[in-house]
Amino acid sequence: QLQLKESGPGPVKPSETLSLTCTVSGFSITDSKFFWDWIRQTPGSGLEWIGTISYTGITYYNPSVQSRVSMSVDISTNQFSLNLRTVTAADTAVYFCARHRAGVYRDFDFWGQGILVSVSS
Amino acid sequence: DIQMTQSPSSLSANIGDRVTITCRASRDITNNLNWYQQKPGKAPKLLISRTSTLQSGVPSRFSAIGSGTEFALTVSSLQPEDFATYYCQQSFSVPYTFGQGTMLEI
Numbered sequence: 001q002l003q004l005k006e007s008g009p010g011p012v013k014p015s016e017t018l019s020l021t022c023t024v025s026g027f028s029i030t031d032s033k034f035f036w037d038w039i040r041q042t043p044g045s046g047l048e049w050i051g052t053i054s055y056t057g058i059t060y061y062n063p064s065v066q067s068r069v070s071m072s073v074d075i076s077t078n079q080f081s082l083n084l085r086t087v088t089a090a091d092t093a094v095y096f097c098a099r100h101r102a103g104v105y106r107d108f109d110f111w112g113q114g115i116l117v118s119v120s121s
Numbered sequence: 122d123i124q125m126t127q128s129p130s131s132l133s134a135n136i137g138d139r140v141t142i143t144c145r146a147s148r149d150i151t152n153n154l155n156w157y158q159q160k161p162g163k164a165p166k167l168l169i170s171r172t173s174t175l176q177s178g179v180p181s182r183f184s185a186i187g188s189g190t191e192f193a194l195t196v197s198s199l200q201p202e203d204f205a206t207y208y209c210q211q212s213f214s215v216p217y218t219f220g221q222g223t224m225l226e227i
Contacts, residue, residue, distance in 0.1 A: 047165070047208060047219040062216040063122075096164055105171055106212035107155040111164035 002026040004112035018084040022097030035100040040093040127220035144209035153213035
């Protein structure tokens, strides 16, 4: 049974780097029909797509964060990760990882439960 | 970026009612529109892909239509478990963008 689960070190201070990992179980991230995405949600801005990565490391990022973001994939552990540099309070959000169907649909068909990341001094 | 605008932002309805939520794109996205349902404290759940394709396990009381810039999600007879927030999302081009959500309340 496919599951995605976000993990991270907890609160982040302003100007530091937010690092999250998504562990995928019950499905191989090397399936070429899928990409792997990060999406965040704030009360004020709603749902915001951050970026996507393929198992081969191809990435696309939202221009809103492109200068600060990087994503990586580790096929040996079936995980993918998000790094967001120089964070501010505006980056406080619930961060979701999600499976993204490539091809015709391009939807987010499975999501992790989400992890709240607070940016605060 | 393609802007997605949903209406209404919130909607009060009763069990058994038929409700429709609309979603408008700032430019033509053909049929590249997905709908999600989110309940408090949970992740969004994919309901409908590519304008009108119901996901496996989604009740047939959910349906959706549209093309170009105008789309709509209809629930034909509301059940208690349908009270949630609904989001549209365009998959026509990156950055993928979501509507602001429609909260469906009793």
